[in-house]
Amino acid sequence: MKILLVAATKAEIEPFLTHFSFRDELPYDKSFGNYQIKVLIGGVGMVPTAFSVGKALSEHHFDLAINVGIAGSFIAELNPGDICQVKEDTFSELGAENGDEFLTIEALGLGRSTYFSKPNLLFPKLNNLMSVKAITVNKVHGNENSISKIVARFNPDIENMEGAAFFYACEQTKTCCMQIRAISNIVEKRNREKWKIGLAIKKLNDTLIQIFES
DSSP states (O other): OEEEEEESSGGGTHHHHHHTTOOSSSSEEEEETTEEEEEEEOOSSHHHHHHHHHHHHHHSOOSEEEEEEEEEEOSTTOOTTOEEEEEEEEETTOEEEETTEEEETTTTTSOOOEEEOBOOTTOGGGGGSEEEEEEEOSSOOOOHHHHHHHHHHHOOSEEESSHHHHHHHHHHTTOOEEEEEEEEEESSSOOGGGOOHHHHHHHHHHHHHHHHHO
16 A cells, blocks of 8 residues: 655654654655555645645555644644544635635635545544544734634634645545644644644654554
C-alpha cells in the first residue's frame, strides 16, 4: 500500500520519522510491512500545500494521502493534546465582502469552498477519533471580534492553514485522503503562553505510530 504522509513542517512529523528510522535527508521514503510511505514536507499555508501535494500526486500513484499537523480548537470538546479527524474543510476567506455581509464563493457562483475526506478504510483505529469540521485560513484567529464573526459564519470545530488545499489537491487527482489534527491551542485572544505545541506534536505522532504499528 503506497501512502503519502503530508505535514507542513518537519517538526510536526519528526518523532514519527525517528521512530521508524527514516534517513535524515530527502526524500523521506520508507517501506515496512505492507506499507510504502513517502513523507512530504509541504510547507506552511494553502499555496505551498496545494502545489507540493498536487505535484506529488500527479507524479506518482498513492493508495492513500494523509495530512497531519496541529490546529486550533473553537469548541470545548477539544482541548490541547486531543486528536481529531477532519471530515470536511472550508476555505473560509474565499469570497467577497458586501458591506457587513460576507459572500461565499458559492454565493458568487464562482466555485466551491468546502472539500471532504475520502478515506481508505484500512485504518479502523481512526474511527475512534472525533470527527470535526475545519476551516483553512491564511491568518489564524486571535481577535475576539473576528473569532465571533467566523464562528457565526461557519460554526467550525477547528482551524488550520493547509487542510482544504490538501483535500482539493486529492480531489483533483481522485486520491483517497484523510486529515488528522492534534489540538495545540484554544482559538481565543492570542496568548502563546497557553499553547501546547510540544504536547500536540507528541500526541499526534504517538497516534500515527500506533496506527502504523497496528
